[in-house]
Amino acid sequence: MLRAFWTAILLAGLAAPARAEIFLLDQGGSIEGELLNPHESPRKTYVIKTADGATVTLNRAQVKQVVRRRPNEEQYEQIRPRYPDTVEGQFALAEWCRQNNLPAQRRVHLERVIELDPNHVRARHGLGYSQVGGRWVTQKEAMKEQGLEWYKGRYRTRQEIELLEERQRQEAAEKEWMQKISRWESWLGTDKTAAAREALDSIRDPAAVKGLVQAMRSNPNPNVRLLFVAALGRIGTQEAQKALATFAIEDPVEEVRLSCLDILKVQKNPAAVDFFVGYLRHKDNRLVNRAGVALGQMGDPSAIGPLIDALITTHKYKIQTRPPGQTTSSFGVGPGGAPGPAGLSIGGGGPRIVTEHVQNRAVLDALSTLTGVNYGFDVRAWRAWYTAQRKREAAAFGAN
Structure with missing residues (x-):
């Protein structure tokens, strides 16, 4: 029976469904269908062919946004009605969604599988369930039983969450x-x-x-x-x-x-x-x-x-010395920028570190x-x- 389902998928893949868009209306609601005048410029109207074959024309001002579906989303809409509402049919469609990177649609069909068969292991695992004490529980439920809640990217204790919220306040x-x-x-x-x-x-x-x-x-x-x-x-x-x-x-x-x-x-x-x-x-x-x-x-x-x-x-500070052969009598730079002790400096060619014992x-x-x-x-x-x-x-x- 599964082979028949996969054959149906392959046949659906050979068909070239018309590209569909979702037209979100300015007054609320939406219309889904194929845009028949995609190259109109400047845009004045949207001429739309709906799934039942009807043609609808909308003024530009009536359309708030056009959401274009990806090819795999369009193909999904084409093949979805062909899958029966059975455990095998819904699981096969969930697998097709997984292979075609449609996680939201996959979840819908996995949830339908466990409605029809609550102990379907692969569907349960696909939804994040595991068995604890003979019960199917999600990770969230298992963590909650341990006193942990999902908060800001990971599971935390209630006390930790309260501390984080207090810090934010x-x-x-x-x-x-x-x-x-x-x-x-x-x-x-x-x-x-x-x-x-x-x-x-x-x-x-x-x-x-x-x-x-x-x-x-x-x-x-x-x-x-x-x-x-x-x-x-x-x-x-x-x-x-x-x-x-x-x-x-x-x-x-x-x-x-x-x-x-x-x-x-x-x-x-x-x-x-x-x-x-x-x-x-x-x-x-x-x-x-x-x-x-x-x-x-x-x-x-x-x-x-x-x-x-x-x-x-005891403090160390730096004094500047003159090039060789020159002499100078000057104050160095003491701790904290204060003047250091006066003295005669002869030659040297570069800074010199001096240690001083200071009475405070x-x-x-x-x-x-x-x-x-x-x-x-x-x-x-x-x-x-x-x-x-x-x-x-x-x-x-x-x-x-």
């Missing part, structure tokens, strides 16, 4: 805040300055942090940056505090840096102290000293040990503030004091 909110902050920033210095300040003063949403950080980095006016610092302080989240700690070190204007520290002192976040301690090891000596200022302001005794280690730091005044000031004592830059004396102090604290703790 967060990103959308952050983008909206960036646009608002940029708009209010542009109002400053215009007749809308008062409205801009009022809007910036009203910010409390954690989603605004990213927009405020972006504005802090791009605005050259320190007075405007102070408005953004105040907004970050009002938000008060971990992310906002991290931004304030960053600008307490990196902002070029001391007033802005100290304003960040004023807020962080009140909020007393240990993570900010750890952040500043990390900067004590920075290769830029300016930032080492700014970290010292910050730690002195924060007043956290856990910073005493790292501050002692940073009293004197701001670090010493922070130590004196936190401890109430001052051993200057005598690191050995500081360490001896600190060891003795910790032993006293341990003894007192044990006694209690």
